[in-house]
Amino acid sequence: MLTSLPTDIDKWIRDNLFDVIPMAISVIDREYNIIHANTAFEQMFGLWRNRKCYAVYKNQDAPCTICKGSDAFKDGVTRINEEVGFNKNGRLTRYIQHSIPVKHENGEVQFVVEIATDITEIELLREEHQLLFDQVPCNILVINRDFRIVRTNHRLRQIFGNIDGKFCFKALKGYDSKCAECTAHQTFSDGDIHTGSHVWDHGENHGAHMLVTTVPLRRADKSFDLIMEMAVDVTKTLKLEDELKVVHMFLESIIDTAIDGIIALDDISNIMIINPAARRIFHFPENQAQITKDQIEALLPQGFLEQVAAGSQYSFLQETEIKTLSGDMIPVRLISTQLKTEGRFIGIALHIQDLTEIQKLEKEKLEAERLAAVGQTVAGLAHGIKNLINALEGGMYLLKSGIDKNRMDRVSDGMDMLIRNIARVSMFVKEFLTFSKGHEIQVKIEDPALIAHEVVELYAAEAAKQGIELRCEIPDRVSPAPMDYEGMHECLTNLVGNAIDACNMSEKKGNLFVAVRISEKEGTLIFEVIDNGCGMDYEVKQKVFTNFFTTKGLGGAGLGLLTTKKIVQEHGGVITFTSEPGVGSTFSIRLPRKRLPKHKAFSRL
Amino acid sequence: MPRKIMIIDDEPDIRVYLAAAAEDNGFLPLTLGAEETVIKLIADNKPDLVVLDIMMPMRSGVSIYKEIRTSPSLAHIPIILISGMAGLSDFMEKGFRQLIADDQIPPPDAFIEKPIDISLLFKQIKMLLDNRSC
Numbered sequence: 133m134l135t136s137l138p139t140d141i142d143k144w145i146r147d148n149l150f151d152v153i154p155m156a157i158s159v160i161d162r163e164y165n166i167i168h169a170n171t172a173f174e175q176m177f178g179l180w181r182n183r184k185c186y187a188v189y190k191n192q193d194a195p196c197t198i199c200k201g202s203d204a205f206k207d208g209v210t211r212i213n214e215e216v217g218f219n220k221n222g223r224l225t226r227y228i229q230h231s232i233p234v235k236h237e238n239g240e241v242q243f244v245v246e247i248a249t250d251i252t253e254i255e256l257l258r259e260e261h262q263l264l265f266d267q268v269p270c271n272i273l274v275i276n277r278d279f280r281i282v283r284t285n286h287r288l289r290q291i292f293g294n295i296d297g298k299f300c301f302k303a304l305k306g307y308d309s310k311c312a313e314c315t316a317h318q319t320f321s322d323g324d325i326h327t328g329s330h331v332w333d334h335g336e337n338h339g340a341h342m343l344v345t346t347v348p349l350r351r352a353d354k355s356f357d358l359i360m361e362m363a364v365d366v367t368k369t370l371k372l373e374d375e376l377k378v379v380h381m382f383l384e385s386i387i388d389t390a391i392d393g394i395i396a397l398d399d400i401s402n403i404m405i406i407n408p409a410a411r412r413i414f415h416f417p418e419n420q421a422q423i424t425k426d427q428i429e430a431l432l433p434q435g436f437l438e439q440v441a442a443g444s445q446y447s448f449l450q451e452t453e454i455k456t457l458s459g460d461m462i463p464v465r466l467i468s469t470q471l472k473t474e475g476r477f478i479g480i481a482l483h484i485q486d487l488t489e490i491q492k493l494e495k496e497k498l499e500a501e502r503l504a505a506v507g508q509t510v511a512g513l514a515h516g517i518k519n520l521i522n523a524l525e526g527g528m529y530l531l532k533s534g535i536d537k538n539r540m541d542r543v544s545d546g547m548d549m550l551i552r553n554i555a556r557v558s559m560f561v562k563e564f565l566t567f568s569k570g571h572e573i574q575v576k577i578e579d580p581a582l583i584a585h586e587v588v589e590l591y592a593a594e595a596a597k598q599g600i601e602l603r604c605e606i607p608d609r610v611s612p613a614p615m616d617y618e619g620m621h622e623c624l625t626n627l628v629g630n631a632i633d634a635c636n637m638s639e640k641k642g643n644l645f646v647a648v649r650i651s652e653k654e655g656t657l658i659f660e661v662i663d664n665g666c667g668m669d670y671e672v673k674q675k676v677f678t679n680f681f682t683t684k685g686l687g688g689a690g691l692g693l694l695t696t697k698k699i700v701q702e703h704g705g706v707i708t709f710t711s712e713p714g715v716g717s718t719f720s721i722r723l724p725r726k727r728l729p730k731h732k733a734f735s736r737l
Numbered sequence: 738m739p740r741k742i743m744i745i746d747d748e749p750d751i752r753v754y755l756a757a758a759a760e761d762n763g764f765l766p767l768t769l770g771a772e773e774t775v776i777k778l779i780a781d782n783k784p785d786l787v788v789l790d791i792m793m794p795m796r797s798g799v800s801i802y803k804e805i806r807t808s809p810s811l812a813h814i815p816i817i818l819i820s821g822m823a824g825l826s827d828f829m830e831k832g833f834r835q836l837i838a839d840d841q842i843p844p845p846d847a848f849i850e851k852p853i854d855i856s857l858l859f860k861q862i863k864m865l866l867d868n869r870s871c
Contacts (some may be wrong), residue, residue, distance in 0.1 A: 518851045518852050519748075519851060519852075521852040522751060522754075522851050522852040522853055523748070523750045523751065523754075525754070525852055525853075525855075526750050526751060526753065526754025526755075527750070527754075529754055529757065529758060529855065530753065530754065530757055533757060533761060542757060545753055545757075549750050549753070549754070552750070553750065639773055669800055
């Protein structure tokens, strides 16, 4: 420890310190005149000689209302005060002013020494920090070792009000004791920065999720008794995250549990999704993690993926085959979609529907229908035979009673009846055989209008002979469609034949017509056969599509409409009719294009 | 005076057959196809009994049956329905109700199924007519 300063230092302090000290020092007399000042003062406040202190500091003409200097003159007590004045350039300046009275031997204060430290920059910095503290988009509080809140920022006060001095756990969570997982406690224990998740409870908005960071506020000596806790509200983020998770899981489970195979490729043909159904369909082992586009492509119909990538947004193969890894070919329906976001291609989604089961079911259904038809046919056959037996019995009765009673008219009637009905038996059997044999439909692209014209031509002569107007009505061109020419021809032949019969049975004389109308509406081909013949009443309508039902006596075996219905069904269509006794009937065949029989070739939606 | 039996059937063969049999059984047969005027012809001829085939074109037997039964001057005439289309079960009470779809109309006096047992038919006819006259 030094007991006395070396001489040169002592001299330097006496001669130089006053001017080199980085604080503005001035000496003021009782009249507020500045009688002495150092270099720092002059640098800060400018010229001072022969000027009053208030003029130099504050640019005023009169002493300040509250003047610390005059107080010091009065009571001889040193004062420290934060002042705002103007520097030599007229800029607002903040400084700490020490007003130190210099006492004379008689105790009177004749001078006051004022030492001003410029804190303008510090203040600016402090304001900036305060602003930051208040406005940073998170909640900040300072906590002491008792877990009491020492300070809060503006944001936090906006939510919780003034909670200074309260326990943090009480103020933020409503707890009566410290949280089990206390982030602040961790920082108090080890002095490190810690983060944690907390749920704060404030007023109407219960359960705000906070991501909390605690930082020790260290003094120069590294010790600390305060920590700063910064909390970011992540409620919305967590909610969004949860929602996203739910949506994701939802989609994932849909894809995973889908019965149909789903495969998604990204824009550079990496397989992004291949669901369990797709693995099953292609026979990929469950444990095979890596499946490549090339592997998939080799199993799909040749050129399909290229067509998808190059073509329209959707490609659709109604019925095609894919290869499985085991080498089997299985029937599937393939749908592909180009995935786009904001018009940019991001990949391809493939949808593979295994048709094996469906085809099996369809086959079984067809078989069941065939069996049902056999039953129906047998019943119908019995009925047909009953009628024939009846007529044959009638013939026999007339013949026998004619001979017994020697009535030749009865003998002759009886013979006619027998001959006629034996002919009927043979016609019946022939028609029955034709129906039971059926015929395999041969699908080609056909022009519906052409079929209509040909059927009309076929009946033209007969209709003309009976005074029935037979015409084709094709208001708009109808595009060709895949169908069985023979089958559709037979349908129209049956319907037109029936219509002509209905006209013949009508009691109306003249103005009878039969029209064949072809049109298309919303992708459905419509064939209509319209007549203004006798029409049908309720009971006849009920039996129209039944085996061996005929209203034509000897004229028909009752298989025409049944055959027509069968052919229409084979074309994926329906046949319906409207009819009113005495007014006429309209039979409509509706064939939706998308359900028409198809070649196993590519087709696009 | 022989009793009049109206035979309504669309098949000429059956008409001829039943008419001959009716004649042989001592009745006066009248035959009709399914003409539009069938009701008027029944009213004009006042038959003692009607034999009606249920399934005919244009006017089915069922509608003719309904019309006879709802016509005050004809409702009393006994009617035998001939059914070729279905087994007898269709014409038991339930089957008949389904076909007629009108609770107000009483069932026919008898059903006969095709092929017609001619002796059974005339046994029925005689029974019905004898019951009536008692």
